[in-house]
Amino acid sequence: MQRDKFFREIENVTHPNETLVKTHCSYCGMQCGMNLRVNTTTNKIIGVEPRYDWPVTVGKMCPKGVTAYQQTNHDDRILKPLIRDDASLKGTKEGFREASWEEAYALITKKFTELQDNYGKDSLSVFSGVSMTNEKCYLTGKFARVALGTRYIDYNGRFCMASAAGGFLRTFGVDRGSTLPWTDIHETDCLFIAGSNTAECHPTSMFRVWAVQERGGYLIVADPRETPVARRADVHLDLKPGTDLALANGILHLLIKNGYTDEAFINKHTNGFDETKELVKDFTPEHTSFITGVSVEKIERAAEIYGKAPNAIVMFARGVEQQHKGVDNVSAYCNMALVTGKIGRPKAGVATFTGQGNGQGGREHGQKSDLLPGYRKITDPKAVEHVSGVWGINPEDMPEPGVSAYEMFELMQNKTIRGLYLLCSNPAVSAPNLNVVREAMKGLDFMVCADFFLSESAEFADVILPSVTWSEDEGTVTNLEGRIIKINKAQEPIGESKPDWQIQIELAERLGKGKHFSHLKTAKDVADEFRLATKGGNADYYGATWDKIDEQDGVFWPCKDKDDKGTPHMFTDDDNKFYHPDGKAKICALPYRPPAEEPCENYPLRLTTGRVVYHYLSGNQTRRIQFLKDMCPDPYVEVHPETAEKYGIKHEEFVLLYTRRGKSNYKVKITEAIRKDTVFVPYHFGGDESINLLTIAALDPMSRMPEFKVCAAQIEKLESGKVL
Amino acid sequence: MTFIMPEVKEEQTKTRRKLYMELENCIGCRSCLSACTQCGGHEEKNRNYVYDVNPLVNRQTMPLMCLHCVDPACARSCPAQAIQIHETGAVLSALVEKCIGCQNCTIACPYGIPKFDEEENLMYKCDLCIDRTKDDIPPMCASVCPSNTLQWLTEEEIAEKKQKHELDNDKWVTSLPHLEGETHVTVNLPGILQGTTKLF
Numbered sequence: 052m053q054r055d056k057f058f059r060e061i062e063n064v065t066h067p068n069e070t071l072v073k074t075h076c077s078y079c080g081m082q083c084g085m086n087l088r089v090n091t092t093t094n095k096i097i098g099v100e101p102r103y104d105w106p107v108t109v110g111k112m113c114p115k116g117v118t119a120y121q122q123t124n125h126d127d128r129i130l131k132p133l134i135r136d137d138a139s140l141k142g143t144k145e146g147f148r149e150a151s152w153e154e155a156y157a158l159i160t161k162k163f164t165e166l167q168d169n170y171g172k173d174s175l176s177v178f179s180g181v182s183m184t185n186e187k188c189y190l191t192g193k194f195a196r197v198a199l200g201t202r203y204i205d206y207n208g209r210f211c212m213a214s215a216a217g218g219f220l221r222t223f224g225v226d227r228g229s230t231l232p233w234t235d236i237h238e239t240d241c242l243f244i245a246g247s248n249t250a251e252c253h254p255t256s257m258f259r260v261w262a263v264q265e266r267g268g269y270l271i272v273a274d275p276r277e278t279p280v281a282r283r284a285d286v287h288l289d290l291k292p293g294t295d296l297a298l299a300n301g302i303l304h305l306l307i308k309n310g311y312t313d314e315a316f317i318n319k320h321t322n323g324f325d326e327t328k329e330l331v332k333d334f335t336p337e338h339t340s341f342i343t344g345v346s347v348e349k350i351e352r353a354a355e356i357y358g359k360a361p362n363a364i365v366m367f368a369r370g371v372e373q374q375h376k377g378v379d380n381v382s383a384y385c386n387m388a389l390v391t392g393k394i395g396r397p398k399a400g401v402a403t404f405t406g407q408g409n410g411q412g413g414r415e416h417g418q419k420s421d422l423l424p425g426y427r428k429i430t431d432p433k434a435v436e437h438v439s440g441v442w443g444i445n446p447e448d449m450p451e452p453g454v455s456a457y458e459m460f461e462l463m464q465n466k467t468i469r470g471l472y473l474l475c476s477n478p479a480v481s482a483p484n485l486n487v488v489r490e491a492m493k494g495l496d497f498m499v500c501a502d503f504f505l506s507e508s509a510e511f512a513d514v515i516l517p518s519v520t521w522s523e524d525e526g527t528v529t530n531l532e533g534r535i536i537k538i539n540k541a542q543e544p545i546g547e548s549k550p551d552w553q554i555q556i557e558l559a560e561r562l563g564k565g566k567h568f569s570h571l572k573t574a575k576d577v578a579d580e581f582r583l584a585t586k587g588g589n590a591d592y593y594g595a596t597w598d599k600i601d602e603q604d605g606v607f608w609p610c611k612d613k614d615d616k617g618t619p620h621m622f623t624d625d626d627n628k629f630y631h632p633d634g635k636a637k638i639c640a641l642p643y644r645p646p647a648e649e650p651c652e653n654y655p656l657r658l659t660t661g662r663v664v665y666h667y668l669s670g671n672q673t674r675r676i677q678f679l680k681d682m683c684p685d686p687y688v689e690v691h692p693e694t695a696e697k698y699g700i701k702h703e704e705f706v707l708l709y710t711r712r713g714k715s716n717y718k719v720k721i722t723e724a725i726r727k728d729t730v731f732v733p734y735h736f737g738g739d740e741s742i743n744l745l746t747i748a749a750l751d752p753m754s755r756m757p758e759f760k761v762c763a764a765q766i767e768k769l770e771s772g773k774v775l
Numbered sequence: 776m777t778f779i780m781p782e783v784k785e786e787q788t789k790t791r792r793k794l795y796m797e798l799e800n801c802i803g804c805r806s807c808l809s810a811c812t813q814c815g816g817h818e819e820k821n822r823n824y825v826y827d828v829n830p831l832v833n834r835q836t837m838p839l840m841c842l843h844c845v846d847p848a849c850a851r852s853c854p855a856q857a858i859q860i861h862e863t864g865a866v867l868s869a870l871v872e873k874c875i876g877c878q879n880c881t882i883a884c885p886y887g888i889p890k891f892d893e894e895e896n897l898m899y900k901c902d903l904c905i906d907r908t909k910d911d912i913p914p915m916c917a918s919v920c921p922s923n924t925l926q927w928l929t930e931e932e933i934a935e936k937k938q939k940h941e942l943d944n945d946k947w948v949t950s951l952p953h954l955e956g957e958t959h960v961t962v963n964l965p966g967i968l969q970g971t972t973k974l975f
Contacts, residue, residue: 064907066815098813101918112919114809240974250802254921261800261923265967267974279802279834359975664804678809692831702831723832 054106055234057258061103061110068092071100072541076116077182077521078667080228080405080531081255083108083116087522087541096123096522096542106604107233107532113254115667118676122520123542127504127675129517130546134158141493141511152547152557155514160561162497162513163199166470172450176203176459176468180475181211181413182668183551184526184538185592186574188409189424189581190552191474192417195450197442197567198559202450203468206418207476207668209456210483212410213419213754214372215403218381221753222389222637223622224630225589226426227533227608228411230400230621231364237262239398241269241360243353245288245295245384246370246760250279251664253368253404253531269356273298274370275659276689276731277724286353290343292659292729293646293761295371299383300643301339302354304331306390311358313392320628321389323638330640342643344726357387362398369406369661373759375647375749382639389638395622405531407668408521412529415590416581420453424581425588434588441584443567455755457482457748463491474501474518474551479508480669480737483757484712484748501551506671507737517548524550526574527600533621534605535595552577586611589630646761647749650728654710654763656694657729660742661760670735686740688717689731690766695721700768707767708732713744716769730764791863792911792927794903794960795936796840797967800924803827803836807916807925814904814915820892822868822901823916838924840916841866841888841901842958849900852883857898864959865903874898933961942970 063071063086071086084105088098099120101110132155133147140146150158166174177195181188195204208216212228219226236242237259250257260280264270272281273288273295281287290298306312307328317324336347343350357363365388371380381403388394388401405411416424417438424441427434429452439446454462460482462468471492482488492498492511500512509515525540544550549557552574559568571577578597586593594610595617607617627634650657665683666673673679688708690700700706702721707714708730716739717732725731732742747762803825811821828835847866850858857873858880860866869880869889876896880889889900904914913927920926928936940949940963949966 061912062910064815064912098815101915103918110913110918111921112806112810113804113921114806117806117809117813117919250804250922254802254804254806257800257802257921258923265971267971269973277833279836282834283799361975664802678812682805721831722834724834 055237057109058106059103059109063100063103069097072539073102074522074539074541075528075536076112076408077119077122077672078115078408079253080408080410081108081253082408082528082530082536083112083255084110085112085116085119087120089541094542096120107530108255111255111258114665114679114682115673118678120522121676122503122672123522124545125504125675128545128548129503129505129515130548131517132547133515135513138513142489144505144510147515155516156558156561159499159514159558163470163562166496170469172200173202174468175199175201175470175472177201177472178456178459178476178478179204179206179418181206181208181407181409181418183409183413183475183521184524184528184574185409185412185416185535186526186577186581187475187551188413188418189416189584190555190577192424193442193567194555194559197444198555198562198564199472200448200450202453203420203459203462204418204453205420205456205459206413207456207478207481208407208410208414208419209755210373210481210757210759211369211406212372212403212414214374214377214751214756215381216414217378217751217754218385221378222382222385222639224636225621226414227621228405229402229532230394231397231402232532232534232607232619233259235398236260236364237266239263239268239362239364241271241356241363243271243357243363243365243387244280245273245365245367246372247366247368247404248274248276248278248280248370248661249404252406252662254664256404269360271353271356275726275729282724286349286356288345288349288353289726290345291726292657293374293758294343295374295380296376296383296641297334297339297342297643298345298350299380299386300331300334300641301336301343301350302357303327303383303386303390304334304339305336305351305354306358306387307331309354309358312390316392317390317638321636321638322633323640324390327386327638327640330642358391360393363393364399365401366404368404370760372403373756374761375751375758376644377751377756378753379639379641379644383641386638389636395628397620400621402531409528411531411533412527412535415529416585420455425585425592426590427588437587438584441580455750457750457757458755460488460491463495469496471495471498473498473508473512477506477508477669477671479506479511480671480741480743481734483743483746483759485741485743486713487748501554502671503548504671504675506669516554517546518554519544519548519550523548524574526578527595527597529608530605532607534607535592535600535610536605537597537600550574647758648711648747648761648763650763654765656764656766658708658710658745658762658764659729659731659760660734660746661731662735663733666733666735668735670737674735686717686733686736686742687720689720689722689725691725691727692721692723694727695719698766698768700766705769707769708745708764709767710745710747710762710764712747715739715742715744730766734759792913792929793933794840794914794917795926795928795933796838796960796962797924797926798837798963799965799967800922801825801836801838802922803834804921806919806921807838810915810919814907820899822890822899839886839888840925840960841903842886842960842962843903845957845959848883848885849880849889852879854879861905861909863905863909865905865908866900867902867905868900869898871897936963939970940967
């Protein structure tokens with residue numbers, strides 16, 4: 052299915068004594084197809100071979116993908132459970148000793164039981180992630196609510212996809228990250244990409260992006276930096292960080308004023324147009340230009356191109372979402388598609404570039420503090436009843452909603468939460484305002500971390516449990532299109548490492564909850580229970596069996612039953628187009644709010660953060676891969692040459708960068724490809740180099756997403772040789 | 776100098792693909808470098824390079840790949856005839872048993888492609904993943920390139936590109952027949968979109 056002009060039948064190269072295992076990358080939401088090369092004598096993964104037959108990425112991979120296999124048998128892998136008896140060493144790598152699984156389980160069971168006996172069920176918490184399979188994500192939610200019985204579970208998607216989810220739910224009544232398959236992208240006439248450094252964060256989208264221009268189509272990019280994708284844009288909207296809402300309102304103003312609206316579509320399929328039209332009246336090009344710093348001409352040109360385009364796709368990413376108005380930004384950009392009717396058909400729609408491998412599936416199935424599998428609300432009695440039935444618990448035993456990821460650290464600080472089970476995440480690097488987060492983890496009575504490398508967060512743990520890499524387990528992942536795909540096992544777990552689902556089942560048994568877990572013997576068993584739990588929900592996976600995924604090159608949810616082939620294109624129904632009860636979408640009237648922290652005399656610069664192509668999230672994986680480390684060993688601060696001159700600082704010189712919350716030293720990288728009022732630092736680095744020591748924890752009122760993308764900062768030139 | 780003369784049948788010349796580069800597409804991800812280390816025969820050393828064109832100004836990058844010259848300076852400068860040309864036109868890395876480590880080739884090549892391995896006392900360069908390309912399977916660099924800077928195309932597809940890029944205005948000619956000498960790899964000069972008519 053969806054074999055397009057980029058697809059070619061190419062035979063793979065196989066070397067003697069080798070077999071190829073078809074799978075996908077471990078990293079971002081692109082989930083590029085790859086073959087892992089496995090030595091048939093040693094049964095070890097030894098390399099990678101392109102997967103030309105994967106219809107989305109046709110063999111293409113970024114440097115992270117090419118080297119991803121090097122994680123599996125890496126020297127840094129944790130091979131046995133580790134226990135640290137001396138709590139004074141928390142926050143360091145020191146003091147861990149190897150232990151048996153039984154000893155580790157016994158200690159965890161004892162400590163968790165003690166804490167809950169003394170301080171109640173909710174004294175424990177689970178902090179999870181979405182760089183793992185749907186099966187693991189699903190079971191983690193069940194583990195927290197059934198095995199531990201705590202309300203406090205949340206996950207790192209709060210730092211990633213939560214605003215996109217909130218915006219899509221409010222606007223469309225459903226949260227599927229893309230309304231169309233990626234194989235539509237190169238066939239559209241206009242791409243409007245906001246807050247996405249596509250070339251570095253989702254590189255294998257780029258051949259489709261460039262192909263739009265090759266066909267004579269247009270590329271519009273909104274970004275404070277001239278990123279590699281903005282470099283070739285027909286219009287680069289070089290806005291001030293944190294002003295997306297004004298820009299989107301300004302474009303909407305022009306689309307309405309210049310007659311690019313689709314009245315029939317608006318009347319039949321949407322609510323809220325009149326109110327929104329009234330609100331955006333104030334967002335004239337001049338007013339929009341004043342707030343965003345983008346020239347009037349560029350705003351007018353962008354609106355004209357998007358308005359005229361027969362088909363267009365609005366795409367965005369963390370740049371617009373990681374703001375304290377991230378949900379509003381998402382809804383505001385979706386407004387553009389709704390007023391022009393450029394959605395709900397092939398080649399036209401809206402999409403977010405999902406950050407983590409399973410950022411889509413992982414947010415749907417019960418790791419979020421207020422959600423149960425199938426995208427069900429935990430506050431909905433019917434949802435609780437259905438899921439309780441699958442789990443074999445009484446509905447009244449289902450815990451209440453908890454709090455969001457960052458707020459869990461606040462509850463650790465005030466001792467509401469005293470114990471933590473952390474997996475698949477490294478918040479000691481990836482959370483905002485790290486001085487607070489690291490202190491909160493240090494102050495815990497007891498902490499368990501399941502990981503395959505000793506991350507900066509694992510340094511705060513009392514017990515570390517060795518989990519497996521993606522290549523040593525199987526299961527499904529939902530990629531950035533909303534396509535459920537299959538991850539295949541290429542190698543047996545090394546050392547004594549185990550998949551997270553197995554660890555949680557074994558722990559549940561020791562916590563006296565075996566009857567809810569012991570029937571699950573394999574990842575496939577978990578998958579079958581998980582599909583049942585999603586049945587009837589918005590994100591219905593019931594019909595997405597592993598066999599169907601193999602046969603169809605993936606299955607787009609919703610997929611309700613055996614005969615349902617899935618839903619590549621969303622909102623194609625001409626009557627009940629959208630997912631709100633009335634079948635309509637909401638065009639949202641969204642007043643502009645400035646960033647939580649605006650520049651001032653003491654902090655005159657805008658600090659923004661993001662990724663580089665060589666690293667993934669907190670860098671716990673990629674900083675260990677030699678090629679990637681060689682390409683980008685250290686963080687840096689990007690500064691415009693005119694700004695650098697004002698401060699008297701030079702290329703490659705170290706400076707002190709500080710905000711109201713923290714400070715760090717960075718090497719200066721001079722580039723004209725950034726606004727003069729803005730500095731940029733990549734966030735993949737640990738210890739004193741973490742830029743999140745400086746970022747602000749201003750949370751979006753709906754998604755609870757922190758404002759990673761903008762805060763006020765200052766630079767200080769250092770006397771030579773003087774660093775922190 | 777020993778040349779293995781190509782004996783290619785007529786029908787093969789049509790399907791036989793070649794490396795083609797559109798430099799403006801480059802996003803600087805260096806996937807091509809990482810993939811080069813993974814072909815299985817490259818001892819995990821990359822044999823291609825990516826440069827920041829003007830690093831203090833913008834993010835334009837460009838790959839520097841062996842162009843597999845028809846009359847390659849590296850092979851001509853080799854006193855030991857260690858650099859062979861494959862029947863597909865690929866200029867191979869030095870034969871281990873013949874290379875005397877004189878490093879003539881590293882200086883002779885106008886693009887700086889051949890490098891010298893001090894430990895092995897051996898020159899190494901791109902062999903266009905000959906284990907793959909001899910069977911018309913794309914080399915690792917072009918297989919993975921996320922931006923289609925590096926493509927593996929038939930003569931017809933390359934001709935189509937050239938036609939599209941040659942404008943009838945005496946100004947833009949982005950497809951050159953060859954640079955310094957005739958090569959088996961085709962490179963475009965900047966301006967690939969100049970001949971594109973906008974859709975609206």
